[in-house]
Amino acid sequence: MEQEFLLMYYLGFTWDSFPKLPVSYRRWFIKRLNKEMAQASENGGGARGAHNNMPDTRGLQGRVRPKVPSRLQRMT
Numbered sequence: 001m002e003q004e005f006l007l008m009y010y011l012g013f014t015w016d017s018f019p020k021l022p023v024s025y026r027r028w029f030i031k032r033l034n035k036e037m038a039q040a041s042e043n044g045g046g047a048r049g050a051h052n053n054m055p056d057t058r059g060l061q062g063r064v065r066p067k068v069p070s071r072l073q074r075m076t
Helices: 002-011 023-042 055-060
Strands: none
Touching: 002 023
């Protein structure tokens, strides 16, 4: 379950696409994500800091979504 969580949370995988992914690819994605997070922390950013994925930065770059896709909406 840990692999599923990491790939869905950080890389945007869906629950349906995960079982279709070969185990070797899953391991590669996890290793690559780990490397990216380590590199981001060395540069002083968080896990998503290396990609400028903060809402205010996306807004300044014109990369905002007028409506969030339903699969990404939080049901509270």
